[in-house]
Amino acid sequence: GAGVSQTPSNKVTEKGKYVELRCDPISGHTALYWYRQSLGQGPEFLIYFQGTGAADDSGLPNDRFFAVRPEGSVSTLKIQRTERGDSAVYLCASSFVRAGGYEQFFGPGTRLTVL
Amino acid sequence: GDSVTQMEGPVTLSEEAFLTINCTYTATGYPSLFWYVQYPGEGLQLLLKATKADDKGSNKGFEATYRKETTSFHLEKGSVQVSDSAVYFCALIPNTGNQFYFGTGTSLTVIP
Secondary structure, three states, X not given: OOOOEEEOOEEEEOOOOOEEEEEEOOOOOOXXXXXXXXXXXXXEEEEEXXXXXXXXXXXXXXXXXXXXXXXXXXXXXXXXXXXXHHXXXXXXXXXXXXXXXXXXXXXXXXXEEEO | OOEEEEOOOOEEEEOOOOEEEOEEEEOOOOOEEEEEEEOOOOOEEEEEXXXXXXXXXXXXXXXXXXXXXXXXXXXXXXXXXXXXXXXXXXXXXXXXXXXXXXXXOEEEEEEO
């Protein structure tokens, strides 16, 4: 079956612009997660959805970052007024239920470059 | 807070050498522990996991044992292959949490 997909695979934008990153989770997975991975670092948690609602958004760095999952499947991560420091790989993951012993399946990521 | 510390790389080994990548963690309660692997140009893949103390996770010849007394989850393989070249991430999920805490990753290169 299909894994987690993310689009676009690469996004180059200019400082101050708005970007949207899309995640299509594995069908049937109720939990969806966004992480950010900077060069040479491990992924850092941004936000977790259970169904349509954001159950934990404590990892979002500031109010320029926002994510939605309106129908409990596809999710969009939105970044306003992008800054050079936002450049990173944004990873999406999904799982059947909330984490714990359950594996999260990761997508290939979107590499965001802010010039 | 919860965190993972793993051995810094990069690590370069000859084929058939023994591999150890150290990982220690800080967490309250009983987290689940994972090793993820990222091959060049690919996404993160689960390598193995352990959900309670003294459990041993194993896959593809890799093993790691959940040691609560030393708060460790070291990754080992008896004989590495060139195809094992990748970045390895140790991670935990708290037993009451829903997010991964990842280490910084250890890059492994295996030379023929």
